Amino acid sequence: MKHSVLKVHPQDNVIVALSDLSENQEIVYEGLRYILQEAIPAKHKFTTTDLAAGDQVIMYGVLVGKTQVALKAGSLISTSNIKHASTDFKVSEQQTSWTAPDVSAWKQRTFDGFHRADGQVGTANYWLVVPMVFCENRNVEVIQEALLNNLGYGRNENYQFQAKELMSLYQKGAGVNEILNAQFTYTEQVQKNNRLFPNVDGIKFLSHTGGCGGTRQDSQTLCGLLAGYITHPNVAGATVLSLGCQNAQVDILMEEIRKRSSHFDKPLYVLDQQRIGTESDVLEMAIRQTFAGLIQANQDLRKPAPLSKLCIGLECGGSDGFSGISANPAIGYTSDLLVALGASVILAEFPELCGVEQDLSNRCLDKKDAERFVDLMRTYSSRATAAGSGFDMNPSPGNIKDGLITDAIKSAGAAKKAGTSPVVAVLDYPEKVNKAGLNLLCTPGNDVESTTAEVGSGANVVLFTTGLGTPTGNPIAPVVKISSNSRLFSRMNDIIDLDTGPVIEGRETIQQAGERILNYVIEVASGKQEVKAVKHRQDDFIPWKRGVSL
Template identity: 80%
Template sequence: MKQRILKVHPKDNVLVALTDLSKGEVLSYDGAEYLLQDHVAAKHKFNTIALKAGDELLMYGVLVGKAQQDIPVGSLLTTANIKHASTSFETNEAHLSWNKPDIQAWKDRTFDGFHRNDGQVGTANYWLVIPMVFCENRNLEVIQEALLNNLGYGRNETYQQQAKELIALYEQGKSLDEILNTQLVYTEQKEKANRLFPNVDGIKFLTHTGGCGGTRQDSQTLCGLLAGYITHPNVAGATILSLGCQNAQVSILQEEIEKRVANFDKPLYILDQQTIGKESELLSMAIKQTFAGLIQANANVRKPAALSKLCIGLECGGSDGFSGISANPAIGYTSDLLVALGGSVILAEFPELCGVEQNLSDRCVTREDASRFSELMTTYSSRATAAGSGFDMNPSPGNIKDGLITDAIKSAGAAKKGGTSPVVAVLDYPEKVTKPGLNLLCTPGNDVESTTAEVGSGANVVLFTTGLGTPTGNPIAPVVKIASNTRLFNKMRDIIDLDTGSIIEGEESIEAAGARILEYVIQVASGAVEVSALRHRQDDFIPWKRGVSL
């Protein structure tokens, strides 16, 4: 019989419903029986002991909330009877021992990637066109219109064809009901065979709203992020458009590039509009130089590389009550496998580490990194509180609806993405990953801002777990979407790549799912599998302004 309830950690005083439970049911777990006081939908929780107002609620073995009123055993836990609470933390002695997973089956495996002169290996090969300031965004649009279709990187024209079908029906005098009930045709477009440059995966245009008008810190940070993308192993080179007078000066960008790669040698074309003069001349030069860059980029070919050259970003978005017990711990095991193989992983989203700071601090290899983590978390939390948006306000309406009723519950589950390995470095946005192992990167919990940051710091693949469904992608790194439950996977298979609902169903262990995910990553990194976000051109790119964003 399928297990219907689950205790995540022996210390917990809460049980998770794995399926819908009815009021009045008597449920047995680990020798104890519980009479349900309420209907408890799948993904939600009920308490296993009577709680008085102010009593602590434990899940994942940590404090995740406090009772706001007396709560009888077997009651549905909601935002009405539980409020967020988490433990304080301090820099203690390190606890670095961990049970490394068995990597015998993986130690000689490789992926086919693009080798760069600085020693990095890309999982893709892109050319970038980047504005230093939002004033240049329109010029990027002109270049995009000129190049993409002509070079074989055009979008699927299915929806244009559907619009033409509707126009034809209207012109034929069809009724409104007939038009609404028409079954429109959808066809997948196969474009790779038509590419002029078959070894170039695409030209990506990183439009943004920054570069001027904000603080000088914003501009410096933006230049650091853009430098992270230019020096990224998935990038062959870039065309840069500058107006000339903006805060984000080209000289700052060049300094940030130098910080990341001392002997940077990729093709880099920089055009300054105020120096060149006529817009038509600027655009002609940009198109010509970009074309020249594509010729050079096309000379790169995939070659075998060790799995230690992988750097995986760990992300979650649209999380649900199953995320922390299926998808997140599954990619946590994937993370441990990769770390044991000498690769790098990035755990970010600092607002979603609230309540598990002590565990992560204790796992820091150096006390300097533990102190830096504490400082970054404390500063971020204080700024959020001062702005009236503390970490306790992090769960979204969708999170709450599907069982994540406090930030600490959400965070304790989100932190499972980082596995169990030691923390080798703590980075502030938008610093670059330079050490193999688990890296902590300060980013907001916002899906796109955090994914954008992880790739800017060097992630050449991103594992993105979701319980509610999200199309999020990235311009230059494949984003693998992983469902926490099978119902979501079946419902949104066009944007979800993998399913870990098998863990909830009791059909697969966390370790087996994590190994399966690593196998999939190898195929994606080799260009053998195209993830959904790439197929749909979900090129989300949002730089983080260092104000408050949860």
């Protein structure tokens, strides 16, 4: 039966509106009656009891804020009457017990992936072109222009067609109104069949603004991130462009590569512009070597692999008031299924774990990991506060408008992405995942920086939930976009892959949605299903400088 409201946890003193509710409307839920003091928009919350100023607001069973004024039962909570608050946390000996879900239906399932010499299995097969410093970005662009369209990896040509048609109309005398109202018929542009190297999914160019200036720590960290991409199972090999004098030296990159792959044997071409000389010599050599690398990469073929070879990043962006009760817990159940199957999953975005630190600390199997998690959270929080931008400033205007009015509310819902399994490791950016199970990775809450980091740490597929809509993708790993509500999925289904709106509507359980998502992941990992971000070449790549970023 579909309800108009939902109480997420028995201890909560707020209730979520699943649809727009009117002032003075009577709500009956679990045998109790509530008279609404004002209109409650869908995704927002109202109080279940009278609250005095300074009282705690509880949601998801945790402290998410404190009232600033007295509120009657049935009142809308908003930024004007509650402020962010969360409980303190510490390392304890307590560990939560875990009952793994039944995975008998998936025990014999496999995906078709690219098997690498180090035992990793990729869900795609890319060649990378990597600049060590921003000074090389222009050379990277020249190589990109030379290779992509000629080899069949270009973008959709419909927009080029539109520009040419507009030029033609203008040359024929069309004015502003005719241009604005012009209609065009687009056709789906499919280039895959025209690829010279059909077993190579693409050539990806990791342009960035780092590598020199800044701190030496930033350069070391950048080298670690780039090494994570070069050694990634979705990558067949790489061309590296170095100016020569930058902080991010090639020998640092090679050291970081060896940390992640002690017997690294992928094709790797490194060009030092200051040693080679002229720009034309560098570009000619880079194009020739990249082409040779593509010949080698094209020899790789997909073969069956167990689901334990999957490493899944858990991400959210453009969240709304439904994210924590539909999309996030749905991929949380998917996460639990994968952990039970021996796979790895990554939960990141540390500013969005504010208020649930104790639960995650308690879930750490090793006390040292619990101590590291607590230390990373406290250090990150203190640095943010010192910069005048604490975790309480994390929710975006879009988050707040759609019901996530404190960081603790946002965080408690975001943490649902991790399901209920134990934490096997706590990693600092940009360390690599080396253990099967749930891994915590310190990253910002910024969705592109965090997705970039998760893939750099080994995620070969990313599950990305959204309530407001976002095109975010990644150069080398498929990013599966999952909407928290059906209205969003209908409005923006050109960039969103799956919908968990049926959970809100009472037509599907969290478990059913999680199982549906896992089946979709297997298709994506096998190359049988192309996600929207890959289709649109949404190659977002933003390294994290260890300054404050929320």
